[in-house]
Amino acid sequence: MEAKKRNSWDGEGKEENPFQIWNEEDLTELADAVSSGETYGNKYFRVEDNIALTQIWPGIGSDYNKFSGNFDGNGYKVSGLRLSMVNRECGLFGSTSSTARITNLDIEGEICVSPDDNWWGMAVGSNRGYIGNCSCKAKIRILLPDPVEDCYVGLIAGSNQQGSFIENCRGTAEVAIDKAEESGREQKTDKRIYIGGVTALNQSKAQVIGCVTTLNGDFSGILRSAVCVGGITAKNYKNGVIQKNTVSGAWKLRNRIYGLAEENKGKVSGCICNGTLEIEMEGEEGLINGGGGEDSGEGMAYDGQAAGKVILGSGEKITAMDVAQLWIYGRQQAVQSTGPVLKKRGETGLKKTDIYIVEDCPLIIRAKGEVFYRTVHLCPGGYIEINANATLDIEELKRETAFDREEIDQNLIHRSEDGGYFRKIQGQEYDIIITGNQDEDEMSVNSAAVSGGNGGNGGNGLCGGDGADGGYGFPGVHGTDGADGPDAMIIIRDLKTPITILNIGSAGGDGQDGGDGGSGGNGGNGRKPGSGGSGGNGGNGGNGGNGGDGGNVQVMYASTANALIQHFNLPSPGGEPGEAGKEGAAGKRGICEDLTCTEAEDEETDTESVTCIGGNPAKPGKPGRPGRPGRPGKPGLKGKTSVTAYIPEEGGKE
Numbered sequence: 187m188e189a190k191k192r193n194s195w196d197g198e199g200k201e202e203n204p205f206q207i208w209n210e211e212d213l214t215e216l217a218d219a220v221s222s223g224e225t226y227g228n229k230y231f232r233v234e235d236n237i238a239l240t241q242i243w244p245g246i247g248s249d250y251n252k253f254s255g256n257f258d259g260n261g262y263k264v265s266g267l268r269l270s271m272v273n274r275e276c277g278l279f280g281s282t283s284s285t286a287r288i289t290n291l292d293i294e295g296e297i298c299v300s301p302d303d304n305w306w307g308m309a310v311g312s313n314r315g316y317i318g319n320c321s322c323k324a325k326i327r328i329l330l331p332d333p334v335e336d337c338y339v340g341l342i343a344g345s346n347q348q349g350s351f352i353e354n355c356r357g358t359a360e361v362a363i364d365k366a367e368e369s370g371r372e373q374k375t376d377k378r379i380y381i382g383g384v385t386a387l388n389q390s391k392a393q394v395i396g397c398v399t400t401l402n403g404d405f406s407g408i409l410r411s412a413v414c415v416g417g418i419t420a421k422n423y424k425n426g427v428i429q430k431n432t433v434s435g436a437w438k439l440r441n442r443i444y445g446l447a448e449e450n451k452g453k454v455s456g457c458i459c460n461g462t463l464e465i466e467m468e469g470e471e472g473l474i475n476g477g478g479g480e481d482s483g484e485g486m487a488y489d490g491q492a493a494g495k496v497i498l499g500s501g502e503k504i505t506a507m508d509v510a511q512l513w514i515y516g517r518q519q520a521v522q523s524t525g526p527v528l529k530k531r532g533e534t535g536l537k538k539t540d541i542y543i544v545e546d547c548p549l550i551i552r553a554k555g556e557v558f559y560r561t562v563h564l565c566p567g568g569y570i571e572i573n574a575n576a577t578l579d580i581e582e583l584k585r586e587t588a589f590d591r592e593e594i595d596q597n598l599i600h601r602s603e604d605g606g607y608f609r610k611i612q613g614q615e616y617d618i619i620i621t622g623n624q625d626e627d628e629m630s631v632n633s634a635a636v637s638g639g640n641g642g643n644g645g646n647g648l649c650g651g652d653g654a655d656g657g658y659g660f661p662g663v664h665g666t667d668g669a670d671g672p673d674a675m676i677i678i679r680d681l682k683t684p685i686t687i688l689n690i691g692s693a694g695g696d697g698q699d700g701g702d703g704g705s706g707g708n709g710g711n712g713r714k715p716g717s718g719g720s721g722g723n724g725g726n727g728g729n730g731g732n733g734g735d736g737g738n739v740q741v742m743y744a745s746t747a748n749a750l751i752q753h754f755n756l757p758s759p760g761g762e763p764g765e766a767g768k769e770g771a772a773g774k775r776g777i778c779e780d781l782t783c784t785e786a787e788d789e790e791t792d793t794e795s796v797t798c799i800g801g802n803p804a805k806p807g808k809p810g811r812p813g814r815p816g817r818p819g820k821p822g823l824k825g826k827t828s829v830t831a832y833i834p835e836e837g838g839k840e
Contacts (some may be wrong), residue, residue, distance in 0.1 A: 190580040197232075199376070204230035204258065211238055213264075213384070217246045217672050226255035228286055228655045229413040233259045239266040239295070245280030247310060259291025259320065267295025274304050276310030277344065284349065285657040286315030292732045296325040297339065299379075303343030304337055306355070307385065313343040313350045316660065323359035324472040328379060329364050334412045337379045338386035340419070341399055346426075351660055354396045359362030359383060361403030361437075363413070379404075379413050380420035383433050388419040388452070393427040395663055400435040408439075415439060416447040419460050426452030430666060456666050467685025542566035542586070551576050552623055564617060564685075567727040575624035585683040614754070617685040618676065620825075622669025622692030622734040623759075650710030653719035653807060656770035659701030660814060662728030665761035668692035671737030671825050684750045687741060689827045691734025691758040694819035700725030700767030704718065707808035711774030714799040718807035721770025727816035736825020743831060753827045767813040775804035 195205040195212060207213055220226070225247075247253035257279075267278055275281040293308045302667050305311040310320035338344045341359040342352055361381060380386040383401040397418070405413050416419040417433030428447060446457050456777055541559055545567025551557055556577045562570075565586045572578060624748050641653050667694045676687070703722030710716040736755055745753060776797045 193690060199226070199229040199231075201256075204256075205235045206234040207231055207237070208235050210237055210241075210515030213239075215247075215512075220253050222249045225252060225283065229255040231255060231257045231572050233257075233264075233291065236249060236263045236265070236277040239264065239268070242268050243278065243295075243365075244277065245269070245296050247275070247279055247281040249274055249312070250283050251283045252777045253279055254283040254285045254315075255291075257291070261290055261292070263292040263294065263379070265294045267293055269295070269297045269306060269476070275344065276304060276356050277307040277309055277311035279310045280316045281312045282310055283770030284314050285416070288303045288316070288320060289318045291318070292321045294323045294635050297327070299326065299339055300330040301335060305386070306337070306339045307343035307345075308341060309355075310343045312345050313352065313734075315348045316351045316353070317342060317355060318351075318353045318354045318810070321614060322359075322563070323357070324357070326359055326381075327364065328361070328362045330379070330408065330412065334377045334379060335379050340382045340385035340387075341401070342447035343385045345418075346389060346394065346683055349391045350389075351392070352384060352397060354395045355384065355425045356398050358400040358404065358435075361405075363403075363405060363408055367501040368740070377544045378411070381415045382419040382421075382436075383412065383417045383629075384419060384431065386420050387423070388421070388426040388427045388428060388447075389423045391427075392423070393429070393663065394418060394431060395429050397431045397562030399431075399433050401433060401437055401814045402435045403437045406668055414448045416449075418446045418448070418457065422447045422452040422454065424451040426662075428452065428454045428457060429663065430456040434459065443466035460554070469479070473499040499813060540699045544569065549640065551578060552808075562681075566701035569616065570618045571617070571671060572620045572674045572676075575672045575674060577677065579677045580679065582680040583678050583683075583684075583685065585838060612686075613623035613684065616688040616754075618687045619738050620622030620674050620687070620689045621671050623672075648714035649714040650776040650804070652716040653773035655719040655807070656704030656706045656722035656773075657809065658722045658810075659703045659725035659767035659770075659813060661813070662698030662700045662764035662767075664728040664816070665695030665697045665731035665764075667731040668694045668758050668761075668822055670822075671739075672736040675740045675742070678741075681743055681750055682749040684752070685711045686817075687739075687751065687753040687827065689739045689825040690738045690756045691736050691754065691825070693732030693759045694733045694822075696762040697698075697728030697730045697819075699729045699765040700813040702768040702815075703770030703810040705771040706773030706810075708774045709804050709806075711777045711779045713778065713780055714780050715776030715804040718773030718775045720807040721772050721810035723810040724767030724769050726765030726812035727766050729816040730763045730819030731821045733760045733822030737825040738825060739827040741827065741829045743829070751829055753829060755824040755827055757824050760821050763816035763818045766815045769812045771811040772809045773807040775806045778800035778803070831839065 194215060195207070197205040198204050199205045206729040207216070216226075216231070221244075264278060269276045276297070278291075279286075279288060282288065288309055291309070297306050297308070307313070308324050309317055309320050312605040318340065318653060324341060326341075328337075328339065331783075338345075339361075341357045342355050346352055353711070363379075381403070382388075384397050384667050388394055391666055399417070404414060415437060416422075417435070417437075418428050418431050419426075422428055428450075431446075432447065446454055446459055486610075498695045525821065539547070541561075542565060547569060549562075549570045550573065551571070552573045554574050554576055556579060558579045559581065561582045561584060562580050563584050563586045564570075570578070629733070671689060671691045678685075703724045706719030706721045709718045734757070741751065741753065
């Protein structure tokens, strides 16, 4: 079905000649057409000028009629957006299908939320397709009812549905909540308002990649049971991917607060939270987590900088986890445990302490500053890894060939299963490795990108319907660049056995394979058969990430140990490229048949002699184009290692 006023737009709706959107009237016409059932699958739109909206906006598409086309903002701005709750999905685009692409668009406006199980986002309320290179700036006001109802508010998208994609978007959100008179009492239901700096919900196999947002809001007067806030997303589902995003701003919560995701069961990697997180305590147990959210399920992974600054108010008990800086006002003794900080960000060690390092219990140093040990016992298979700009000061380093594991278990003060990526390289095993803080599992997206959906078959009838085109495969995510190696200092005051030292940046992550294009639908049979749909193009493979550069490392040792130290500076490998997505198969043309006869009449009908209507036979669809493979990542540059002898003073210290 065609839109009634389609010819009011300039253009043909093709990729090379898209429909042109010049003003509010053109945009309103699109909203009306989609609301009437025209979803514009495989049609193209392009904005040709800045657009100022003057009316409360109903949204383009709904849960019943999703926008399915390609909308290119062309770098122009839509301003004055005011969202209303006409549909369940509220945004410039209310709801999009898996084939929709919203790109290159700036949006400014405001959202006034009345929670009632709705999705709110400046670009898209409920995203099932692709949002890329868009910018959103919004003032968000939430009218908190009593009791609270479920509601999902994201700056870019209210919900990033299963298999959808948000990439390289930017935005700023100012969030304010107006409480109902009785909303300060304890929640008796599990209803919550979910607020995310990019999207409120990032569902299974959905991805948020390379976004930069600023979130500001004071939620401290609201019970934690009523709101769920994350700088990137409030809730990241199992198999959801949050990668290489940056969030800043300042937000405040009561008793618990999270920097990137409050609830995380998926994968958070390469992210940075530079925001100021402030917690208000009222005598309850509290938690600060600047990173990947609550450990709420198997498969959770987190890698990234937690928070630029965290402020803790006085309370009965506060647990501080995974933060870069910790600021405390009120009673400092209110902070009961900072152990998780050390566990997450590196073992600081204990001055004048003996430790044993064994194969399944390496020493991983991820915290800046100085680390002192009296005696380090290096057992077979054990090694030290340094990931931060730290100074490792060892009074005595001893290599142990025989030891009683049961006896030394109590001295294994750092148990870590990560690290060790460069434990052995080029046939050489290393005792001390200085490399970037990035684990192998966090550098790559292993699964292929989302494939395009298959086009539907045309219906049979007097005039058979044309098969729909297959959806395009999504491009693969680029592999994460390897982290540069740190600038570290190693001091060994007493060394009597040979050791090997490796200085290398972390490896680049592998690029993701492109998604396969969907197959075109078959044309319907009839006296006028339908043409087959074209196959979708395969997605391009992601580029491999570049290897990180090695750092500057200084090794100081007792002069008597000159011949006992071997050091190596090696280039880190770049990531492998992602493979190209396969093209979608062409749909078959329909068959000329007389499908209007009754069953009794059809018994003596020679269907091969049926004359087709129209004179032009149906055509098969065209196969899609395969995607392009990604490019391999470049190797990192070699670091520099200097080895200097010194003569310690009596007593051990210089």
